[in-house]
Amino acid sequence: MSKTTPTDYEIHDLLKKRWSPRVFSEKPVSEAELKQLLEAGRWAASSNNLQPWRIIWGRKGDGVFKRIFDCLHDFNKQWADNASVLIVGAYKTHRDDGKENFHALHDLGLFMGNLSLQATTMNIALHQMAGIDPEKTIQTFSFPEGYHVATAVAVGYYGGEVDKLPENLQKMETKEVRERKPQSEWAFNGNFGG
Template identity: 55%
Template sequence: MKDIEEVKLKNSAETDYEILSLLKHRYSPRTFQKKNIENEHLNQLFEAARWSASSNNLQPWRFIYAEKGTGAYQSIFDCLSDFNKKWANNAPLLMLSAYKEKTDDGKENFHALHDLGLCLGSMTVQAQHLGIGLHHMAGVDWEKAQKVFDVPDGFHVTTAIALGYYGGNLDKLTEELQKQEVAKRQRRDAETFAFKGAWNKNKNK
């Protein structure tokens, strides 16, 4: 049995420049310790989200969350893609993110999705500080989730998130997922997405 904590420490990002340790060691786990997230820690995650930046301070983010063993947890799990269902029930808590599509005066909020991303970034860093891993998932049937949770018109379910304390063991994952869990982490070089002065048309991929 190989403890995932050992894997995490050995698989921190090999950065080109030194960055905060919280960012360097952050990754998206697929197995977690077998314990619920403490209420104090959960409150801290939402407090971090609460104080993230948003356009005109509209704070368009919304969340639905549930602990393992509850009907709501199973309902979120049932909305996940088949791939994510292979591992997501390892998480002690599942969450759906959503955003408010329009401003209070009825105008389209073009920046709502951007603000949700900022909010989740703040939550992720706070979670890392607490030893909690967040695995953000695009693989969710958002239309099904809207119906199951009776999400009102004007709000859009966006992603699902698996949360839990870093830990657990690789034996809970399929062989394919174990390989992904320990694979060397890679990212694009900054020069492929950060252009000084003008768009670099030679790097359009």
């Protein structure tokens, strides 16, 4: 299944092609492919080159996958088991000099942006999830003090049977046209609000 991306200005095909599925192909994402994705993330820009992102990953069947799955909110548990890989995205909250790293979450986002673009070149889809219990994840994976868990990510090849999903999610999955707010709502050449 592919989606229509009705852009107002021309953008790269990879950006148009990307979307966030809740079913994935049965074809597993290999460890080497996953390392390629993480390598793309590794080369993201970050404030002061602090690289505050921290990642836990598990491939289906390896035990870690299930431990990540168990930290997800119930909504995401309805479908995230369809993925081949689950990732936890966390970040270090403070710089080595003790000051808060106000930009760490921003940098984790850039990391995930790189992952996402690299994945699309490989016909691999990501589905980011805010619906994860951060405290449970921190305990489950023995994070030391000073780290926040921000997201989980489901990873798998595009493809897969929509009827694997509960009915409410099937509707979302098969919606053909992607939607975005127009630039005029959030981009201002001057004072906020235009």
